[in-house]
Amino acid sequence: MKHVVIIDESPIFREYLRIKLADAGLEVSVAINGLDGIAKIRTNTPDLVIIDYHLSRQSCTEVLKEKKQNPNTASIPVIVMAQRIDQKKIIELVQYNVKKVFTKPIKIDALFATLSELLQVHFDLDDTPSIMEVHVNDNILFIEIAQGLNREKLDLLRFKIMELIDLYDIRVPKIIVMLSDIKLSFADATNLQKLLDTVLQASRAKTRNIRILTKDDFTQKFIAGRKEYDGIEVSSNLQYALEGLLAEMDGTTEFGEKKAEIISEKILQAEETAAPESVLLKFGAEEAHKTLTIEDMRERMENMLIAAVDDDFVIQELVKTTFEQVGATVESYPDGESFLNAIGSKNYDLLFLDLLMPKVDGFKVLQELKARDIKLPIIVLSAVTQRESVIRAFQAGVKSYLIKPLKPMEILKKTMEVVRPTM
Numbered sequence: 001m002k003h004v005v006i007i008d009e010s011p012i013f014r015e016y017l018r019i020k021l022a023d024a025g026l027e028v029s030v031a032i033n034g035l036d037g038i039a040k041i042r043t044n045t046p047d048l049v050i051i052d053y054h055l056s057r058q059s060c061t062e063v064l065k066e067k068k069q070n071p072n073t074a075s076i077p078v079i080v081m082a083q084r085i086d087q088k089k090i091i092e093l094v095q096y097n098v099k100k101v102f103t104k105p106i107k108i109d110a111l112f113a114t115l116s117e118l119l120q121v122h123f124d125l126d127d128t129p130s131i132m133e134v135h136v137n138d139n140i141l142f143i144e145i146a147q148g149l150n151r152e153k154l155d156l157l158r159f160k161i162m163e164l165i166d167l168y169d170i171r172v173p174k175i176i177v178m179l180s181d182i183k184l185s186f187a188d189a190t191n192l193q194k195l196l197d198t199v200l201q202a203s204r205a206k207t208r209n210i211r212i213l214t215k216d217d218f219t220q221k222f223i224a225g226r227k228e229y230d231g232i233e234v235s236s237n238l239q240y241a242l243e244g245l246l247a248e249m250d251g252t253t254e255f256g257e258k259k260a261e262i263i264s265e266k267i268l269q270a271e272e273t274a275a276p277e278s279v280l281l282k283f284g285a286e287e288a289h290k291t292l293t294i295e296d297m298r299e300r301m302e303n304m305l306i307a308a309v310d311d312d313f314v315i316q317e318l319v320k321t322t323f324e325q326v327g328a329t330v331e332s333y334p335d336g337e338s339f340l341n342a343i344g345s346k347n348y349d350l351l352f353l354d355l356l357m358p359k360v361d362g363f364k365v366l367q368e369l370k371a372r373d374i375k376l377p378i379i380v381l382s383a384v385t386q387r388e389s390v391i392r393a394f395q396a397g398v399k400s401y402l403i404k405p406l407k408p409m410e411i412l413k414k415t416m417e418v419v420r421p422t423m
Contacts, residue, residue, distance in 0.1 A: 001025065001026065001027045002026050002027065002047040002048075002119055002121070003026070003027040003028075003029070003044060003045070003046040003047050003048075004021055004026055004027070004028050004029070004046055004047065004048045004049075004050060004119070005028075005029045005030075005031065005037065005040045005041055005044075005046040005048070005049050005050070006018060006021075006028065006029070006030045006031065006050045006051075007030075007031040007033075007034065007036070007037035007040070007049065007050070007051040007052060007055065007060075007063065008030075008031075008032075008050070008051070008052040008081070009032060009033060009052060009055060009056065010052070011159060011163065012156060012159040012160055012163055013081075013106075013156070014030055014032075015030075015159055016155055016156050016159060017050065018030055019155070020112075020123065020152075020155075021115075024121050024122070024123055025121070026119065026121065027044075029043075029044060029046070033055055033056050033057040033058065034055040034056065034057050034058025034059055034060065034062060034063045035057040035058045036057070037049075037051065037055070037058070037063050038058060038063055038066050038067075041063075041066075041067055041070075041073055041076075042070070042073075045072055045073055045076070046073075046076060047076065047077075047119065048076065048077055048078075048079065048115075048118055048119060049067065049076055049077070049078045049079070050078075050079045050081070051063060051064070051078060051079070051080055051081070052080075052081050052082070053080050053081065053082035053085055053089075053101075054082065054083075060080065061092075061093075064078065064093070064096035064098075065096070067096065068095070068096055068097075074097070075097060076097065077097055077098075077099045077118055078093075078096060078097055078098045078099060079098070079099060079100050079101075079102065079111075079114065079115075079118075080093060080098050080100070080101045080102070081101075081102045081103075081104060081106060082101065082102075082103060082104065083103060083104040083419075084103070084349075085101065085103065099114070099118060100114050102114075108125070108152055108153075109125060109127060112125055125152060126150050126151040126152050127150075128148045128149065128150040128151075128191075129147045129148050129150070130145065130146070130147055130148045130149060130150035130153050131144075131145070131146040131147055132144070132145050132146075132150075132153050132156075132157060133399055134157065134160050134161070134164065135399045135400040135417065135418075136164050136167075136168050136170070136417060137393070137399075137400065137401060138403070139168060139170050139174070140174045140175070140176060140245050141161065141164060141165070141170075141173060141174070141175045141176070141203065142175075142176050142178065142399060143157070143161075143175065143176070143177045143178065143199070144178040144180060144399065145177070145178070145179055145180065145182065145195070146180040146181050146182065147180075147181055147182065148182060149182070149184070149188060149191035149192060149194075149195055150191075151191060151194065154191070154194050154195055154198055157195075157198055157199075157202070158198045158201070158202045159202075161198070161199065161202035161203050162202050162203075164417060165202075165203060167413055167416060167417060168413060168417075172205075172209065173203040173204065173205035173209060174205065174209045174210075174245040175199060175203055175205055175209065175210045175211070176210075176211045176212075176213060176241050176242070176245065177195070177199060177210070177211070177212050177213065178213040178214075178241075179212065179213065179214040179216060179219060182214065182216055182219075183216055183218075184216050184218045184219055184222075185218055186218070188218070189222060192218075192219060192222055193222075196223070196229060196232070206231065207229060207230060207231030207232045208231040208232075209245065210231075210232045210233075211232070211233050211234075211235065211241040211242070211245060212232060212233070212234045212235070212241075213235060213236070213237075213238060213241040214234060214235075214236060215236045219234065220234045238391065238394075294325055294326060297326045297412050297416070298325075298326040298327050300416065301323065301326040301327065301328045301412075301415065302326065302327035302328065303327065303328070303329075304323070304328040304329070304349040304350065304419075305328075305329050305331070305346070305347065305348050305349055306319070306323060306328055306329065306330045306331070306348060306349060306350045306351070306352065307330075307331055307332075307333065307339060307343075307346070307348045307350070307351045307352065308320065308330050308331070308332045308333070308352045309332075309333045309335070309336060309339045309351065309352065309353050309354060309357070309362070309365065310332075310333075310334075310352070310353075310354040310357070310381060311334050311335055311354065311357045311358060312354070313334075315354070315381065315404070315406065316330075316332035316334075318406055318408070318411075319332075319352055319406070319411065320332060321408075322408040322411045322412065323411075326412065331346075331348075334357075335357045335358055335359040335360055336357055336359065336360030336361055336362060336364055336365040336368075337359040337360040339365060340360065340365060340368055343369075343372075343374060348376055349376070349377070349419060350376065350377050350378075350379065350415060350418065350419055351376055351377070351378045351379070352379050352381055352402075353365060353366070353378055353379070353380055353381060353398075354380075354381045354382075355380060355381070355382060355392060355396070356383070362380065362396070363396055366378070366396050366397060366398065370397075377418045377419045378398050378400070379398075379400050379401060379402060379414055379415070379418055380392075380393050380396065380398045380400070380401035380402070381401070381402055381404060381406070382401050382402070382403055382404065383403070383404040400414065400417065400418050402414055
């Protein structure tokens with residue numbers, strides 16, 4: 001039996017990969033850091049090593065050097081995964097028998113094609129076009145799925161839900177599942193059931209705390225016809241999907257019908273430019289049931305370069321001070337114009353963006369970034385009410401936001417959610 005060692009600090013991707021490889025009849029060992037990875041390679045010589053480029057307790061390069069120095073393991077092929085890695089570092093990896101470097105988010109089909117070639121094993125994969133994004137806003141889990149239901153990504157979704165609920169310590173999970181640009185039929189019933197069961201089992205949410213936002217008739221009939229989903233509300237309008245789920249309400253129940261319909265129409269249609277093969281789940285880095293400390297966050301955020309665009313000097317300083325304690329660098333801009341003038345020569349890992357600013361506001365910044373094809377994780381900063389924040393954020397095309405006044409730990413948690421800070 002062929003043996004694979006996986007060295008990755010992301011429980012989501014690590015566990016997903018372990019299950020897929022085991023289902024294909026492979027022996028799998030998992031390591032949660034570099035030091036553990038070295039021990040696993042020494043103990044049971046593998047046929048392949050899959051390693052994350054950024055590791056704690058021994059770096060990826062140190063692990064590979066150790067492997068190279070051992071004549072029994074030197075020739076073992078390696079697959080490296082990294083969210084960001086420059087060409088010079090990729091060239092340096094060649095000497096360690098690295099066969100392929102995948103950048104995150106990883107194209108699952110390409111990864112398994114390489115695994116199949118190296119291990120001579122067939123993998124049965126669902127190639128249904130599908131895009132998934134998951135975020136927590138106001139302690140509500142927003143799950144957006146576009147184009148179709150893919151079983152591989154539904155498996156990843158289970159671990160992502162568990163990770164985010166643990167990260168934010170959500171005691172009473174409330175969930176909105178947004179099915180964008182999806183038309184299902186009887187042939188999709190198995191995958192739709194898998195989606196609903198995944199959400200229920202991974203979150204342990206009450207059915208009354210789950211909303212499905214969709215225009216698909218089959219989905220509505222499927223849920224209405226099954227007793228186990230009794231209590232799940234299905235709507236094609238965002239105002240009703242949000243009703244009763246937001247932690248704090250402003251005392252009213254009306255958004256304005258026309259506005260709600262416009263926003264819902266936008267949310268329920270996927271952009272034509274979206275890449276169907278992409279896995280847009282953001283892989284987290286925190287193990288379940290582990291209390292986050294500043295040192296944990298430092299390991300994952302050190303050396304990040306962050307932009308904070310806000311006309312409020314207090315907010316600029318708060319973001320800067322928050323990230324100083326974890327070793328990240330923050331560059332501040334008082335308005336969108338100054339940020340856009342500088343972005344061409346910068347390579348930021350994350351952007352904190354206020355929406356309402358003088359000169360060039362946050363909405364125009366988002367439009368300009370899209371026009372320039374500049375892609376980076378964005379967290380919107382908002383001072384308006386929670387319900388308005390949801391609408392404003394989704395209308396602007398941003399799925400993750402923070403409500404002012406900001407709190408340092410919430411800033412760090414949101415960063416853990418949105419990006420893989422060590423990468």
